[in-house]
Amino acid sequence: MDRHDQHGTEGTVLRLLAAAGAALMLTAGLATPLDPAPRRAEAKDGEQVLTVAVAQSVDSLSPFLAARLVSTSVHRLMYEYLTNYDPKDNHAVPGLATEWEPSADKLTWTYTIRDDSKWSDGKQATAEDAAWTFNKMMTDEGAATAGGSFVANFEKVTAPSPTELVIELKKPQATMAALDVPIVPRHVWEKVDDFSEFNNDKSFPVVGNGPFILTDYKADSYVRLKSNKSFWRGAPKFDELVFKYYKDGDAAVAALRKGEVSFVSGLTPAQAAALKSRQDIAVNDAPGRRFYALAVNPGARARNGKKFGDGHESLLNQKVRRALFMAVDRRTVVDKVFQGHAVEGEGYIPPRFSAYFWKPADGQRIAYDPAGAARLLDEAGYRKNGDGRRVGKNGRPITYRVLCHATDPQDKAVGKYLQEWWGELGIGVSLDCRDNVSDPWLAGEYDLAFDGWSVNPDPDFVLSIHTCAALPATPKEIGATDNFICDEKYDELYDRQLAEYDAAKRADIVKQMESRLYDTGYMNVMAYPNAVEAYRTDQIASITKMPEAAGNIYGQDGYWSWWSAAPADGGGSSDGAGQTGVIIGIVAGVVVLAGLGAFFAVRRRATAEDRE
Amino acid sequence: MTADATPSPVGRTGGPRVRGTAYPGYVAGKLGGAAVSLLAVLVTSFFLFRLIPGDPVKFMTGGRQVSAGQLASYRREFGLDLPLWEQFTDYCGKALTGDLGTSYQFRAPVMDKITEALPNTLLLTGTSFVLYTVIGVLLGTRAAWRNGGLGDRLHTGLALTLYSIPSFWLGLLLIIVFSVGIGPVPGLFPTGGMESGGEEGFAYVLDVAHHLVLPVVTLVAVEYGQTLLITRSALLDEMGGDYLTTARAKGLRDDLVRRRHAVPNALLPTMTLVFINLGRTVAGVILVETVFSWPGLGGLFYQALSVPDLPLVQGLFFVFATAVIVMNTLADLIYPLLDPRVGR
Numbered sequence: 001m002d003r004h005d006q007h008g009t010e011g012t013v014l015r016l017l018a019a020a021g022a023a024l025m026l027t028a029g030l031a032t033p034l035d036p037a038p039r040r041a042e043a044k045d046g047e048q049v050l051t052v053a054v055a056q057s058v059d060s061l062s063p064f065l066a067a068r069l070v071s072t073s074v075h076r077l078m079y080e081y082l083t084n085y086d087p088k089d090n091h092a093v094p095g096l097a098t099e100w101e102p103s104a105d106k107l108t109w110t111y112t113i114r115d116d117s118k119w120s121d122g123k124q125a126t127a128e129d130a131a132w133t134f135n136k137m138m139t140d141e142g143a144a145t146a147g148g149s150f151v152a153n154f155e156k157v158t159a160p161s162p163t164e165l166v167i168e169l170k171k172p173q174a175t176m177a178a179l180d181v182p183i184v185p186r187h188v189w190e191k192v193d194d195f196s197e198f199n200n201d202k203s204f205p206v207v208g209n210g211p212f213i214l215t216d217y218k219a220d221s222y223v224r225l226k227s228n229k230s231f232w233r234g235a236p237k238f239d240e241l242v243f244k245y246y247k248d249g250d251a252a253v254a255a256l257r258k259g260e261v262s263f264v265s266g267l268t269p270a271q272a273a274a275l276k277s278r279q280d281i282a283v284n285d286a287p288g289r290r291f292y293a294l295a296v297n298p299g300a301r302a303r304n305g306k307k308f309g310d311g312h313e314s315l316l317n318q319k320v321r322r323a324l325f326m327a328v329d330r331r332t333v334v335d336k337v338f339q340g341h342a343v344e345g346e347g348y349i350p351p352r353f354s355a356y357f358w359k360p361a362d363g364q365r366i367a368y369d370p371a372g373a374a375r376l377l378d379e380a381g382y383r384k385n386g387d388g389r390r391v392g393k394n395g396r397p398i399t400y401r402v403l404c405h406a407t408d409p410q411d412k413a414v415g416k417y418l419q420e421w422w423g424e425l426g427i428g429v430s431l432d433c434r435d436n437v438s439d440p441w442l443a444g445e446y447d448l449a450f451d452g453w454s455v456n457p458d459p460d461f462v463l464s465i466h467t468c469a470a471l472p473a474t475p476k477e478i479g480a481t482d483n484f485i486c487d488e489k490y491d492e493l494y495d496r497q498l499a500e501y502d503a504a505k506r507a508d509i510v511k512q513m514e515s516r517l518y519d520t521g522y523m524n525v526m527a528y529p530n531a532v533e534a535y536r537t538d539q540i541a542s543i544t545k546m547p548e549a550a551g552n553i554y555g556q557d558g559y560w561s562w563w564s565a566a567p568a569d570g571g572g573s574s575d576g577a578g579q580t581g582v583i584i585g586i587v588a589g590v591v592v593l594a595g596l597g598a599f600f601a602v603r604r605r606a607t608a609e610d611r612e
Numbered sequence: 613m614t615a616d617a618t619p620s621p622v623g624r625t626g627g628p629r630v631r632g633t634a635y636p637g638y639v640a641g642k643l644g645g646a647a648v649s650l651l652a653v654l655v656t657s658f659f660l661f662r663l664i665p666g667d668p669v670k671f672m673t674g675g676r677q678v679s680a681g682q683l684a685s686y687r688r689e690f691g692l693d694l695p696l697w698e699q700f701t702d703y704c705g706k707a708l709t710g711d712l713g714t715s716y717q718f719r720a721p722v723m724d725k726i727t728e729a730l731p732n733t734l735l736l737t738g739t740s741f742v743l744y745t746v747i748g749v750l751l752g753t754r755a756a757w758r759n760g761g762l763g764d765r766l767h768t769g770l771a772l773t774l775y776s777i778p779s780f781w782l783g784l785l786l787i788i789v790f791s792v793g794i795g796p797v798p799g800l801f802p803t804g805g806m807e808s809g810g811e812e813g814f815a816y817v818l819d820v821a822h823h824l825v826l827p828v829v830t831l832v833a834v835e836y837g838q839t840l841l842i843t844r845s846a847l848l849d850e851m852g853g854d855y856l857t858t859a860r861a862k863g864l865r866d867d868l869v870r871r872r873h874a875v876p877n878a879l880l881p882t883m884t885l886v887f888i889n890l891g892r893t894v895a896g897v898i899l900v901e902t903v904f905s906w907p908g909l910g911g912l913f914y915q916a917l918s919v920p921d922l923p924l925v926q927g928l929f930f931v932f933a934t935a936v937i938v939m940n941t942l943a944d945l946i947y948p949l950l951d952p953r954v955g956r
Contacts, residue, residue: 057915060719067672141685148682196689197719219728220907222809246804247902247911250784255803258792435918436666478670478683 047239048567050540052554053252053261054243057220062200063182064136064143069555070243072180074223076559077241078208079182082111082130082165087546087560090353090457091503092177096125096209097165102501106172107155111165116232117209119185125209127159132186134167142196147181172499174506178458180557185209211236211563220245237566253534256281262540265533265554269339272532280538285341286545286552287352288531292345292410294328294524295451295483296321300444301471308475309444309484312400314382314392321521322366323376324448327421329368333526337413341532345525347514349459352528352547355503356459358511360518374425390426399428403440403449406433411450414526442478451483451523457557459510460498466517467491485522531555541568639945646941653933657926658703664920668692668716671919690716690922703926712930713923717915722927725912730894730931732806733908736901737893739824740831745886747832748839752882755840756847757870767840775837783830783903790826801826804905827904831897835889842885846878853877880951884943891939895932 056070063075080096097111113127134157136143137150144151151157155168167176188207192198200206205226206214211233212225223243227236244261246252253271255261257278267275267283275281297311314320330344343351346359360366377383382390382398389397402418404411415431422429432446440446453462464470468486472479490513497509517523531552535543544564545551553561669686687693691702706713712722751771755764774782793799802808802823811819850856851874859869898910909928916924947954 059717062719065719144682197714199719216809218807218809218907219725220905220911221805221807224809242809244805244809245905245907247905248780248784248804251787251804251903251905254784254787254792258799258803260803436664436671438667438670442667442670478667 048237049240049242050238050263050562050565050567051242051244051261052263052562053246053255053265054223055245055247055249055252055266058201058217058223060199060201061206061214061217062195062198063146063184064195065145065199067146070223073555074214074225074243075182076210077212077225077562078206078210078214079184080117080125080209081182082179083177084559085178085457085546085557087544087551087556087558088548089355090547090557091355092457096130096183100177102176106499106501107169109167109169109176111167113163113165114232115163118230119188119207119209120205120213120228120230121185121188121207123185123187124162125183125185126162127165128162129186130165130183131157131159132190133181133183136189136195137181140195142194145196150179150181172501174498174500175458175460178456178460180456183209211559212241220247233563236563238562241562256534256536259536259539263533263535263553265531265552267532267534269341269532272341272534275534280536281534282537283532283534284545284553286531286533286550287343287350287547288529288552289350289352289456289555290452290454290529291348291350291525292342292450292452292527292529294325294526295449296324296522296524297444297446297448298484298486298522300475300484301486302475302477303468303471303473303479306475309446311444312392312398312447313394314380314398315400315447317380317382318521319376319380320382321524323373323380323425324422324427325366325521325524326369326373326376327425328418328524328526329421330526331368332417333414337410337417338527338529341530342527343530345527347511348462348517348523348525349455349510349514350528352551353455353457353459354547355507356510356514358514360515364515364518366518366524370421370424377425384426388426389428397428398426399430400447401430401432403437403446404431404433405437405450406435408450410529414450441483444484449483452529453482463494463497463510463513466523467494483522485517485520487516487520490516490520538568541566635948638948642941642944646937649937650934653930653937654704654707657929657933658700661920661922661925661929662696664917664925666920668919668922672717707930712927715916715924716921717919717924718921722923725924726909726927726931729907729909729912732906733901733910734893735820736824736827736906736908737831737897740828740835741889741893743828744832744836745839745889748836749843749882751836752840752843753847753870753875756844756851756878757874759848759851764844768844771837771840774833775835775841777834778899779830779834779897780899780903782833783827783900786826786830787903804903806906823904827900827906830900830904839882839885839889843878843882846881847874850874850878876950880947880954883946883950887939887943887946888936891936894935 054070056068058071059068060066060071063079066072066075082095082097083092084095086093096113096117098114099112101110113130117125119125134151134154137147138154153170153173155170158166160166185207201217204215211228211231213228215226216224222245225241227239229235246255252264256264272283276283296315297309299307299311299316300309301307334342334344347357349356351357377390385391392398402415404415412433419429441449455462465480465482466485468491470479470481471484471486493509493513497506500506500509533553543553544560545553546556546558546560669683691699715722715725718725751767755767758764787803789797791799791801791803806823807819856869856874859873898914901908901910913928916928
């Protein structure tokens with residue numbers, strides 16, 4: 001009995017393993033020859049396919065609703081905007097419009113619409129399509145969801161002829177060559193009933209006039225586009241562009257190593273370091289478009305004058321704010337927290353936007369100087385008590401609540417440094433890390449907070465969020481303000497830049513605004529994090545970065561990267577031999593397993609009678 | 613099925629009671645309980661998620677240009693400007709007609725989002741469920757029967773080890789070894805996703821099967837241990853039973869004693885676990901879905917929570933809870949059929 005049973009156990013396990021193994025090998029064996037995963041950037045029928053790993057889910061494929069980067073990036077590829085940004089220096093260049101001109105009173109803009117752009121269904125793209133798109137956004141609340149702010153100052157939009165678009169404004173607006181609004185084909189979109197619920201993701205291909213045409217989409221699986229051979233600027237060099245979903249960063253990197261994807265963005269320092277040693281992978285450590293700052297609560301208030309929140313009173317003293325930032329070692333933040341993948345912070349707008357980049361002169365610059373910070377605090381009247389703690393006006397030791405994003409490891413790391421640096425000044429720091437910081441943030445219930453924004457080629461938006469007009473109307477409402485800054489001098493400069501149509505003069509005013517923001521000390525930029533990304537050089541021979549000299553590839557303000565990407569030829573030719581080896585191996589494995597299976601089956605039959 | 617060997621204290625009355633008057637009452641009780649639970653879930657899901665800190669409108673518009681008027685129109689559109697009780701009655705009324713509302717972030721009916729991801733999740737968790745249950749029960753039975761033997765120690769040890777491994781770690785390891793390939797091991801499987809896209813018919817089935825292998829292996833590896841251990845301990849409890857000695861004394865082969873007498877009696881705890889697991893299959897497996905980029909309900913739930921996308925969170929919670937309640941009720945209804953002592 002014992003021997004028989006022992007045998008039975010082993011037999012069952014072996015059979016199970018064999019069955020599982022056979023199933024696995026069979027699946028692998030059958031599927032591998034069919035596996036279209038591009039070891040080279042090439043599909044079965046010889047088409048060149050560029051596969052890009054993405055993680056963010058598409059919120060909507062309707063340009064009237066989409067807000068996320070992945071969706072707006074796809075829209076850039078599907079539809080032409082009136083203008084685009086030059087990959088070299090971000091200045092406005094022709095898109096659907098070839099020229100644009102303001103009237104003498106600055107209130108009317110006339111755009112010349114190109115006559116060589118066709119919708120993918122063969123119809124001509126005209127000024128009428130553009131006028132219809134803007135008018136729809138101005139009259140239909142559902143259609144204004146994503147880009148309503150772009151048309152908020154529009155009085156009237158008309159198309160006197162197929163090549164002429166006229167936009168009349170309520171008041172002057174300098175950002176008229178930076179309207180990031182996809183122009184859609186009227187003859188397709190006028191059939192849509194409810195713009196607030198139409199997601200543009202049911203029928204393919206989607207009619208467009210951009211460098212690529214959307215041909216298929218499956219939520220959280222892929223977005224497929226094929227090249228638009230009749231694109232006015234010239235067809236893209238890859239035949240197909242696929243955004244493939246990888247929800248885990250390490251899995252995406254594995255896919256890049258294998259060659260299943262050609263491009264991965266958002267790398268961690270560790271991933272970048274590991275990929276750098278690979279011959280067939282290029283790591284692009286590009287200057288980013290974000291700034292990473294320490295925002296100070298200036299006392300939350302509404303436009304109606306009502307104050308709310310509970311920011312620390314000492315922070316209203318400019319010397320205190322200056323002292324705190326003097327004790328922040330930006331070099332250490334860049335070297336230790338970002339592990340070198342960032343640039344030390346100076347002005348509000350990152351250096352990649354060269355036209356608007358400003359940095360403080362030597363006399364103005366707040367350099368790292370802990371001793372000076374201590375002196376400044378003494379001068380401001382916040383002296384140390386017997387325990388070495390600085391005390392506030394109420395006689396109690398100062399401890400600042402610093403709001404941090406629990407999902408952001410950088411916030412936590414910098415927070416630890418702040419505890420050390422400010423601790424030496426005699427100031428306590430209590431880190432308040434949350435998954436969702438918006439509740440205390442909007443209620444003004446914090447002292448300082450980690451803050452960061454992505455900056456557009458036209459800086460109007462990131463400037464506007466510090467104006468008094470952006471404050472909430474009443475404490476119960478939500479404003480567009482970032483951290484409740486409201487400064488008359490800044491506001492006056494803001495209005496001036498918005499009405500200044502001379503690019504150089506406007507840039508000069510913007511720099512004055514940055515200088516003012518720096519001096520007031522409510523928004524202290526610590527670093528500009530880099531965009532760290534990587535691509536396979538055996539799949540992509542060349543690709544345009546933005547800015548061209550040293551810039552990023554994913555999430556550009558334009559379609560330059562994917563439109564310009566050129567496939568590498570002959571890359572990965574050894575993979576053919578490798579795959580043959582794999583197939584031989586699998587066939588051998590299947591034969592052996594089939595033999596084993598047959599052996600056990602025969603044995604089982606032979607002993608069946610005995611067992612029953 | 614065990615009547616001949618099980619000296620039941622109630623003699624022959626067990627069977628008739630199930631088919632007689634007691635069972636319908638038992639069934640009614642269980643179904644009533646399930647209905648009350650469902651109602652409680654409906655109410656809880658509404659209020660529970662309103663406790664999540666964060667303003668959905670601000671989260672969704674974060675980092676964008678939005679005017680105060682636009683923010684107000686968002687609130688109006690989502691019904692967030694209405695008093696809570698009005699939002700609640702609205703939600704209940706719609707839920708009863710199968711309308712779970714519209715997702716804030718995806719601007720699509722919650723029902724559509726769920727039915728889109730549900731089959732993906734069921735394919736992954738269902739396949740894994742069948743495999744780890746079968747493997748767990750078979751190995752658990754063998755291990756208990758040969759209690760203390762080499763096979764028992766080996767299986768129990770391995771199962772415990774795998775059971776304690778974090779699934780995302782094992783998943784990543786499998787990706788590195790079997791997707792990318794290491795040394796002589798070639799990259800056999802895709803690194804992620806459910807399909808390559810562009811395939812149709814049988815090629816599509818094969819493509820999905822190909823993508824399914826590694827996530828299923830991961831899930832089976834970390835999950836089968838639980839079934840194995842429960843089956844093993846339940847069977848060990850039965851092994852001292854006199855009826856087994858009787859069965860052996862009748863001259864039955866050891867294999868038959870185990871399969872026909874011991875195992876059926878030891879099945880109850882395993883069945884409980886099976887139904888609990890079955891209820892859980894719907895909720896998806898966030899970590900494995902993330903590592904393998906599987907477009908299922910687990911990932912959707914995570915995205916819904918981070919906004920918070922209230923209609924989507926509520927809808928998913930309701931569906932998850934319903935699955936568990938239905939499966940538990942089903943288990944309750946099946947117990948008396950498996951073991952007449954239950955439900956008396």
